[in-house]
Amino acid sequence: MPRWPTPRVFVVSEVERGRRALERIAARAPAVLGVILDLRDARGSRLRSGADARGACVEAVAVAVPAAASADPGPEGAAEAEAEESPARPDVLVLDAATLRALGGVAALRPLFEAREPDARPPYVVFDDAQRALTILAEHLPEAAWPRRRGCIKTAETLLAAGADRHRDHRPLERSVREFLGHELPDQALTGLLGRAGAKTLHERLAAEAETILALMRRFTPQLRERRLAGVYQFECDLLTPVVAMERAGIGLDAPGFERVAGGWVRERRSLDTASAEPGESEEDFEARVAARAARLDKLVSTYRWWARDFVDADRRIRCRLHPLAADSGRFSCTEPNLQQVPSEYTAPGLRACFVPAPGHRLIVADYAQIELRVAAHLAPCDALGAVFRAGRDPHRATAATLTGKPEPEVESHERKLAKAVNFGFLFGMGARRFRSYAASGYGLDLDERQAAEAREAFFRTFPGIAAWHRRVGALSRRGDHEAITVTTAMGRRKTFPAGRFSFNAALNIPVQGTAAEGFKAAMIRLHRELPSIGGRGVLVVHDEYLAEVPEARAEEGKAMVEAHMIAAMGELVHTVPIVVEAEIAAHWS
Incomplete structure (x- = not known):
């Protein structure tokens, strides 16, 4: 050459x-x-x-x-x-x-x-x-x-x-x-x-x-x-301004508090070596419980133990690298360190509370509500699911009502929990067999094959537009055996499956997650432009969650600003269903 x-x-x-x-x-x-x-x-x-x-x-x-x-x-x-x-x-x-x-x-x-x-x-x-x-x-x-x-x-x-x-x-x-x-x-x-x-x-x-x-x-x-990628190309180039600014801003970390939480994991892990069974607990159950807890603690210690030492700068802030094009869908990934994988309060009590704003400031923590279901209702399209959102109803209760035969107001919490697993599990093409393990690991639900199959049937009966969308993508799957298939997001971002390598699940997932990512990125651009007017700035993105830091005296104004721009930006792409953002003013990440 x-x-x-x-x-x-x-x-x-x-x-x-x-x-x-x-x-x-x-x-x-x-x-x-x-x-x-x-x-x-x-x-x-x-x-x-x-x-x-x-x-x-x-x-x-x-x-x-x-x-x-x-x-x-x-x-x-x-x-x-x-x-x-x-x-x-x-x-x-x-x-x-x-x-x-x-x-x-x-x-x-x-x-x-x-x-x-x-x-x-x-x-x-x-x-x-x-x-x-x-x-x-x-x-x-x-x-x-x-x-x-x-x-x-x-x-x-x-x-x-x-x-x-x-x-x-x-x-x-x-x-x-x-x-x-x-x-x-x-x-x-x-x-x-x-x-x-x-x-x-x-x-x-x-x-x-x-x-x-x-x-x-x-x-x-x-x-x-x-x-037809010139628009999304320019959009991604423009996005780099708020991305680099956010990387430079970082988020405050209470390093001593982080060390206390991490040190607690180390002490608990050592104590497991001398632990004994609880009254009435079988030896088999005891060993399984200890092994599961030991594995969880080992993961926490190996991943997060030294973050406060290795990643916190002199100004007591922790800064990651953001990768805006890391996934086919256009969703962000995060490294060095991966702040997107900081475990929840349920998994690691007290850890997220160590992420704090600068003195005199508050965090605005905002998240899109049920955004993937809303985007799917728009793209599919699904009139039934769209009607649920337009009426301000709960899509999980709607599915639970079909599952149980009850009116939505009479659905109980455990029934809604099952329906939530159903909605998120079957939206992107999960089969009944895989759904059983998904429901068990993610929601603590033990279902047999018949119950899983009935749940899948109830989901598609509740939202027939989603079922029709799945059938259309299934038809692409048959074509994909002998020709390349391309799916696109609302902005025109493309994912091409070469002949013989079509993925039914990815073909459902990428347009939905990608459109949601594009709406989120558009909100980032808007907020980067507007937040400085009140002394605020974006400090972190975690999937569909946006964290901003604003002066305490202007926290309510900042919360309203974040909500408004997140709704407006997503609404330009997903305009047939209402967009809902849940935001709170916080003294720490939760």
Whole structure:
């Protein structure tokens, strides 16, 4: 495979020349720029794709500047970019580490991100990984100075892959260049070496990377348009502003309290070694109880024991990494640490109470009520389920009424509990056999095969629109044996199942969970814009739950703001049923 041709690279290692070069680029008012940040870890090694960029050092910067006539490859300029068959090769400016430091670090790039005239559009700034780039820029520039119009190769490639690529957070640029452009990037072998040879190789590599991300963006833009993904692509790029801001904000942690809870698990685990059976308890039951509790404690200790030591910063806040495109549906995942998996009060009493707001503030903890059922009622569509929500009734009581033959007001709590398991279990295509284990593990319900089958029948009898939706997706399953099948969310996000690999459950799940995720993300964007007006900010997302931190004096105002924007954002996508948000003002996470 041919190596990428050596770019028209200009390496600047003098401060004044670097300043003049940046001024000249800004004066040209380019429609688009390609920017590569050479990031290094504490050992000086180049950061690999997907690695945590927090605290990384910027070793050098490469800025690719296309010819003046080059089209804007952003969504607004997609038609022009599509027509441009052989654009002139860009010039690439490389600022080495010493020059970059003398210019004030990456803050020196700020003029490149701004429009030259009041009514002009700023450049469309393309990054290989925009979330990582913004993480670095945020350490040096206020949010208002971040590139307002930005593109992201990783985001475009993830959306175009439509679920085919399982390594979203590990997309080496060289792989993309090889796969989509048919070239190899310059070898990195010498880039860690000292001396001229290593520096020259590094500069050529950075220049090639900056040039290739513009070429990739030109390649991806018409594909995004053809597959009607340009809107969701721009949406995901815009979302990175609140995501990076939330990662930087973190959430307060009562570290001593966390240590007390975790220490209690350790002591209890030791005590199990000398525990004895309770009066009347058989030896078999005792051993099973102790083994189950020991397994739970071992999991808690191994996962959370040292969080307060390892992840809490000097300002007593804990900060995670958020991954907005980690799932085919577009739902978030979370790592380092995974705050989305902090166990509930039932599983780990007192643990969530250790997550607290800053002094003088309160948390607003808001969650969408029964959002997957509401989205399914809209997408299926299901008139019966929609009618339940429009009337303000409880869908679990509606199913329980069918199961028991009782009027809804007479349904008892244990009957509603079964119906809740039924609704959430069968919504996404679970069979009766699997439902038995789901009901037992999730709801403590012991059902035989006949009861499980009757529960499934009652669910579809209660909500015939859901049954019809399942039949339609089942028909896709038969086609999926010999052709690729694509399902979409409300915004147009795609999941493609290759021929012979269709999943009935995923084809039901992804449009519903994906639409819910899109409504939630839209609310994040709105709230990031509005909460600062009352001194608030978003601090954490956990699936369908949003946590904001607001001044105590404005807590009621903050609660109303969070509720209103979460409802409005989701309502733009799911408009045939009412959206309900349950929010509370809290002194800690619960």
